[in-house]
Amino acid sequence: MEFWFSELHTGNVKLSVRIEKQLFSGESEYQRIDVFDSEEFGKFISLDGEIVFSEKDEFIYDEMVTHVPMAVHPHVKNVLIIGGGDGGVAKELLQYKSIESIDVVETDRMFVDVCREYFPEVACALDDERVKIHYDDGLRFLRNKKGIYDLIINDSTDPFGHTEGLFTKEFYGSCYNALKDDGIMVYQHGSPFYDEDEAACRSMHRKAFRSFPISRVYQAHIPTCPSGYWLFGFASKKYHPIKDFKPKEWNGLKIETWYYTTHLHMGAFMLPKYVEDLLEEEEQ
Helix, strand or coil, X not given: CCEEEEEECCCCCEEEEEEEEEEEEEECCCXXXXXXXXXXXXXXXXXXXXXXXXXXXXXXXXXXXXXXXXXXCCCCCXXXXXXXXXXXXXXXXXXXXXXXXXXXXXXXHHHHHHHHHHCXXXXXXXXXXXXXXXXXCHHHHHCCCCCCEEXXXXXXXXXXXXXXXXXXXXXHHHHHHXXXXXXXXXXXXXXXXXXXXXXXXXXXXXXXXXXXXXXXEXXXXXXXXXXXXXXXXXXXXXXXXXXXXXXXXXXHCCCCCCCCCHHHHHHHCCCCHHHHHHHHHHHC
């Protein structure tokens, strides 16, 4: 008998993955957490029935939210990751010797514990001396923070449920205040392809565009994401992701990647026409 995991991307489309076995299932205070093992994607974790990451493609997301801002900002030392309880983004950041501290703010302690047990090769980053985990609501943690961080990465799951507050106008304003005068915020922007996801993409860009003097969107192709296509937001007080991009300096660091390159960096900001139109409409 075959077992399949299915995730609805719309009412008419679903992604199905044949699984070898289920490794974990539990209900935390905030969400249902499941871990599966599959032939195609290796181990993967889902929250409330939606895949968060898999062993096969997690490197794409983690590299794109990390190295794009790191190749633009010349001196990142203090970083805040909101979400990120799996440790993947922290692991990428730890390749940079310049970074002095990484605050990881994760609501769900069970999620961290599950990642430590089933994805130790990624979660090991949480044990680094430069990393500190705070079990708190991201928006509550940000309140009253002023000029602390060089980089904020919003690695939360989606704009619904217990993470909904991380996609509000107040949240973007709080991020702005918590950043230093030349700080950058990067956030997951969702998939724009399906109609039912478009409204969330529009809303996020509108709020970021109104909150920061520089607001751009870039893309990546991630197989387990809806339609296999994902957007990220780049919001900055000072640095432009293309005009202030420093490919020669970044390449000199000899950072190991599987997806990100300095050539890809430039291309990632060249968006399809329908996405450009969507974003421009929200900027009017």
